[in-house]
Amino acid sequence: MKFSVSDIYDIGIECGSCGAQIDSCGCGAKDTRIIRPMFRGDNLIFDVQVQKSPYPGTPPVPIDITGYFMWFTAKRSTNDSDTQALTQITTTPTSVPPGGSIVLTQPTVGKAEITTPQAMTSAFPDGVVKIVYDVKVRDTSSRVFTVEAGTIVVYPNVTRSS
DSSP states (O other): OOOOOTTTOOOOOBOTTTOSBGGGOOSOOOOOOEEEEEETTSOOEEEEEOEEOSSTTSOOEEOOOTTOEEEEEEESOTTSOGGGOSEEEESSSOEESTTOEEEEEEGGGTEEEEEOOGGGTTTOOSSOEEEEEEEEEEOTTSOEEEEEEEEEEEEOOSOOOO
């Protein structure tokens, strides 16, 4: 799903380095957080690709994630505990709340598809709500690293049926 609502709503995303609004930040730091828009009560479906730089200073390349464990967590605040998460989805067939999934679509080139459950945002109030998320993996040697982190901007919807 592609849509552009940034000219309708001021979502107020802050720079991770200096704290200023991204559109007026002048600190020069590269903010690598991702902003993903969605509508309240929808499934958000997106792809991730796990990559790693083979040597310092070289561009990252896709890695084989066969046998890796992956999880997605979304919260209202980074200060919330994992038990307070709006959702936590893993590569095992469990999702809290039900309806989400992580599928390793092309594991030999590091690709996975994440689907969030509708219940993650269906009870949100009218108005724009920002939540934080990350995607982590644990490799076959039990090393854990963050693949992606960012903000999901949840816009109000008109139709409340699912």
